[in-house]
Amino acid sequence: MEFLEPAFMQRALLAAVLVGITAPAVGIYLVQRRQALMGDGIGHVAMTGVGLGFLMSASPVWMATLVAVAGAVAMELIRAYGRTRGDIALALLFYGGMAGGVMLIQVGGGSNANLLSYLFGSLSTVSTEDVTSISVLAAFVVLVTVGLRRQLFAVSQDEDFARVTGLPVRALNLLIAVTAAVTVTVAMRVVGLLLVSALMVVPVAAAQQLSRSFRTTFVLAVVIGTGVTLSGTITSYYQDVPPGATIVLLAIGVFVALAVLAAPLARRRARAAERAAAECDARCVPATRRPTDDVKV
Amino acid sequence: MSSLVSDEPVISVRGATAALGSRPVLRGVDLTVCRGEVVALLGANGSGKSTAVRSVIGQVPLTGGTIELFGTPQKRFRDWARVGYVPQRTTAASGVPATVREVVASGRLSRRRFGLTTKADRAAIARAMELVGLDDRAGDSVGALSGGQHQRVLIARALASEPELLIMDEPMAGVDLASQEILAGTLREQVAGGTSVLLVLHELGPLEPLIDRAVVLRDGCVVHDGPPPRAVGQHALPGHDHVHPHAADEPLRTGLLT
Numbered sequence: 200m201e202f203l204e205p206a207f208m209q210r211a212l213l214a215a216v217l218v219g220i221t222a223p224a225v226g227i228y229l230v231q232r233r234q235a236l237m238g239d240g241i242g243h244v245a246m247t248g249v250g251l252g253f254l255m256s257a258s259p260v261w262m263a264t265l266v267a268v269a270g271a272v273a274m275e276l277i278r279a280y281g282r283t284r285g286d287i288a289l290a291l292l293f294y295g296g297m298a299g300g301v302m303l304i305q306v307g308g309g310s311n312a313n314l315l316s317y318l319f320g321s322l323s324t325v326s327t328e329d330v331t332s333i334s335v336l337a338a339f340v341v342l343v344t345v346g347l348r349r350q351l352f353a354v355s356q357d358e359d360f361a362r363v364t365g366l367p368v369r370a371l372n373l374l375i376a377v378t379a380a381v382t383v384t385v386a387m388r389v390v391g392l393l394l395v396s397a398l399m400v401v402p403v404a405a406a407q408q409l410s411r412s413f414r415t416t417f418v419l420a421v422v423i424g425t426g427v428t429l430s431g432t433i434t435s436y437y438q439d440v441p442p443g444a445t446i447v448l449l450a451i452g453v454f455v456a457l458a459v460l461a462a463p464l465a466r467r468r469a470r471a472a473e474r475a476a477a478e479c480d481a482r483c484v485p486a487t488r489r490p491t492d493d494v495k496v
Numbered sequence: 497m498s499s500l501v502s503d504e505p506v507i508s509v510r511g512a513t514a515a516l517g518s519r520p521v522l523r524g525v526d527l528t529v530c531r532g533e534v535v536a537l538l539g540a541n542g543s544g545k546s547t548a549v550r551s552v553i554g555q556v557p558l559t560g561g562t563i564e565l566f567g568t569p570q571k572r573f574r575d576w577a578r579v580g581y582v583p584q585r586t587t588a589a590s591g592v593p594a595t596v597r598e599v600v601a602s603g604r605l606s607r608r609r610f611g612l613t614t615k616a617d618r619a620a621i622a623r624a625m626e627l628v629g630l631d632d633r634a635g636d637s638v639g640a641l642s643g644g645q646h647q648r649v650l651i652a653r654a655l656a657s658e659p660e661l662l663i664m665d666e667p668m669a670g671v672d673l674a675s676q677e678i679l680a681g682t683l684r685e686q687v688a689g690g691t692s693v694l695l696v697l698h699e700l701g702p703l704e705p706l707i708d709r710a711v712v713l714r715d716g717c718v719v720h721d722g723p724p725p726r727a728v729g730q731h732a733l734p735g736h737d738h739v740h741p742h743a744a745d746e747p748l749r750t751g752l753l754t
Binding site: 227230231232233235347349350352353355356357359360361362363364365366403407410411412413414415416 | 553554555574576577579581583585588590591592593594595598599601602603605606609610613635636637640653657
């Protein structure tokens with residue numbers, strides 16, 4: 200337990216645990232909506248916020264949060280109202296955000312080392328101030344993703360249906376976007392803006408290999424997320440490896456291991472489904488060929 | 497079931513017009529569903545039947561005309577628990593695994609949008625799954641179900657709020673015969689209990705005996721509103737594109753259902 204001694208490691212581990220919990224917790228809704236890469240887009244946009252922080256000598260975490268939230272809201276509005284040019288608009292937003300961030304950091308007097316620490320994370324430089332902001336933001340994310348899980352599940356499962364149940368669908372969609380943006384900035388110091396999306400998606404994908412229900416997927420994804428962020432952080436203390444990359448590679452390792460483990464299970468399920476389909480075929484009649492009126496046949 | 501039909505309309509559409517882009521899809525549609533009535537909305541692809549239903553539940557804005565639900569203008573209608581909606585979908589699954597119970601439970605949110613699930617909620621969810629014959633699959637992932645079972649999950653989700661009015665958009669699309677019979681049975685029970693139904697259908701099928709009235713759309717206009725066209729057969733309906741080839745004058749003899 201020697202790694203618990205230095206104060207910087209205590210801060211790093213706390214930040215890592217919070218990211219391990221929050222990233223999959225919001226990521227599961229993005230995966231459910233088949234927007235797995237939204238986190239990546241938000242990460243790009245947040246870069247401009249970091250740059251603004253340098254330029255204005257304000258806290259980069261809070262500036263990144265503000266800009267990421269604005270970017271996520273813009274993305275949600277483009278998704279909801281955009282028609283055919285929506286993907287082009289998103290591309291402009293993503294790469295504009297990234298380029299703007301790189302530009303602003305240089306203009307604001309930041310170094311290349313600063314730039315890299317936000318792009319790929321820098322756990323050892325997490326300050327007490329950072330830990331405070333990360334804790335506050337993580338509390339918000341957990342409150343939303345757990346407290347409103349039934350509502351967010353319904354909206355992410357079937358938006359049309361959710362609207363007819365009278366749920367405030369637009370507000371809930373915006374809430375998911377804002378929560379994702381907050382999570383990106385929580386994870387920024389740990390895995391970096393370029394790898395944030397991996398922690399939102401990979402633990403969820405890994406959990407899916409074993410689970411049948413949303414609830415189990417949620418719990419398992421958070422457990423996997425926390426497991427890999429903790430072990431990645433500890434590994435980087437003993438070995439000279441970058442923590443962000445270690446965490447993401449560990450998560451992918453867990454995914455591959457579970458996929459291999461689950462393969463026989465999936466095969467058995469597929470065989471059972473095939474049998475059921477074979478039994479059913481004889482009774483299925485294409486709808487267009489079935490007499491549906493009093494015409495004599 | 498006709499004895500339960502009253503004159504009080506649960507859906508009342510007057511002169512509805514709607515457009516998708518610049519193309520008019522509804523051109524002055526009148527549509528009434530009275531309490532306890534089962535109305536089928538028929539028509540060829542592109543006739544506007546789906547748009548009509550989607551405008552009733554507020555998914556498509558009207559450019560003209562009025563819609564009332566339970567006597568309340570649709571824009572001010574908030575009592576969505578009284579309406580059960582089955583969207584036109586072929587799957588109940590999404591990007592993350594979910595059990596039959598979890599999907600059906602989301603239908604209960606119209607009764608209790610926020611707050612904890614009560615014993616009554618759980619009972620209603622269990623009953624909805626029982627009605628479509630999926631209570632034994634409650635803990636299974638919807639991803640493992642067949643096409644017909646997916647449709648039954650979507651209907652159970654609509655029934656979870658114990659609605660007075662069911663609105664279904666092509667509930668029989670891609671459903672095998674066994675599931676069609678189960679769905680017809682479910683619907684019969686609901687109608688016997690006094691539920692009003694508006695459903696979009698491509699053809700009447702096993703639901704025919706339940707249907708009180710058929711409304712046929714063509715190019716966004718109502719061309720028939722009355723008893724389901726039994727005597728002539730729906731092959732003679734206006735707008736019905738009859739495309740399968742015939743060897744003789746009589747319809748194809750399949751021998752499957754005779």
